Amino acid sequence: MTKVFHFLLIFMYIFFSFFFPLIYSDSSVDGFIYGGCSQIKYSSDSPYESNLNSLLTSLVNSATYSSYNKYTIVGSTQQDMINGLYQCRGDLSMPDCATCLARSVSQLTELCPQTCGGVLQLQGCFVKYDNFSFLGSEDKNVVMKKCGPSNGFDLDEMGRRDAVLGSLMGGNGLYRVGGSEDVQGMAQCVGDLSMAQCQDCLSEAIGRLKKECGGGVYGDMFLGKCYARYTTKGAHLYAKPNHHDSHSESEKTFALIIGLLAGVAILIIFLTFMRRICGRNGKFNYFLTLIYSNFLFTYYKIINDYVLSLFFFFFFFFCR
Template sequence: MLWLSSVSTANSNIYVRCSQLNFTLMTPYESNVNSLFTSLVDSASINNFNKFEISPQDNVVYGLFQCRGDLSSLSCKDCVAGAIGELKKICPVSTCGEIQLEGCYVKYDNMSFFGDQEKNEVCRRCGPSISYNSDVLNRIDGALAYLVGGTGQYYREGDFGSIEGVAQCVQDLSLSDCQDCLSEACGRLRTECETSNWGEMYLGKCYIRYVDRDDQNIGNNDNSSSKKRRRGGNKNDILKWIAFIIAAALTTGGEHDLSMPIMEIMTLAGPTMGS
């Protein structure tokens, strides 16, 4: 399935976070950060996720990357390279930092964060209200329920009529922790973007997003060059909504922040689904 965001928009910036604690230039830690960044880019040419610990001279740095599940290896590598380039510009001497682009996610720290759930809210974006249009809201609920209660994979996508959704967890989580994270993200998304025609919720280690492709209000914000897939509602859709809403209801929804105060830089553009 080709997701809503085209490869050309994979490098669009969602958010950047930089620690306020800086490292000193020309030190072993700087060298290790640079070695980590090189390893991340090299690995992205053959994997869509990997994590590294770089620890020569006792100045350990931990880092990982993850690409959106539908990106090719070439697009993944380009996205990770772009993300690291942005980190170098925005957080040039930060001891730790992270960046979420449309197509990929990169994080590094001087303390291990591998396997931590990190269900703190990092970024949320909500579109304009559609008021209480029960038909559209039911389709949104059905799409989100499918994503939360569905495939048991780290990357999930699906659509219900005009509603398209995507969700993803960072793969250092267990699948059960991924499920918990997505359940939490979904609950917060429906609370914060209750009647919005599109919405996105990013927690520390997962995100969930949806958009109503039939709503004309998002037309000017849509940067996607991919095909708009529209499927009319039918009996099968209704049955899927019911099944996955029940599944989501049966799913239960540990936080770890960056190790120090952070600066946050967020981009508040419209929806172009993606990582």
């Protein structure tokens, strides 16, 4: 019986951890851009660790229904207080936003173990936490710059690039996109900034982008609270504005539905088989209900990052 348990555990772990992420991985959403950690550490099992866990849980939960949010967790002392926020890219759907946040929080905890502050920017989302107050404050420090080569970038394209960046500068809202023929541009501010602060931040980012990337075929300028990007001829791929391929979108939706249904079917078969092996006891029935409800309630990509460990913990506890 033990060998059967081990075989099934290995099979399920390989299937869910490796097969599905290969299907659903999207570099335009969860691709790494930059990350950083503070030098100050906190102790294990400290009030700060508990507050940080509460904060990160709140951020992930909030991303299922809002593309931006901020939280402050107050501790018994000033040193235990923690601030945090997240921001999804303005064109992301809520499922993609939630998935991006789940992945970014998971990566951030690995990148910054036991540090009092951390920041991570993926292609589709941004998350930051720290024990000093940064909410509502501008940050125009350059945290990441990337410029493409200048080969093949003619004067006409440079003129269109400048026009696109100018349209981003003159746009409205925290998320802005623009395009002219083969040139595409994107800019965004973090949601805790006012419109005046956002405009000031983008002015700095766009000015630096034009000056420091010159005739590069693409350019990225990420400041602490905003960024501006452009690309030409698909040289630096990311989400492009106002170009929606209905055929590819329908294929993506169809693949997602098929994958989700396959996952549900396999999970039901597996749990039914485990129920027969472990017996019809109350504990396992409760466990079975818990797994069903979690799987059907949340999106699979979030399940992949957070529920697997819970699944195997309950399995060993109730079926040993």
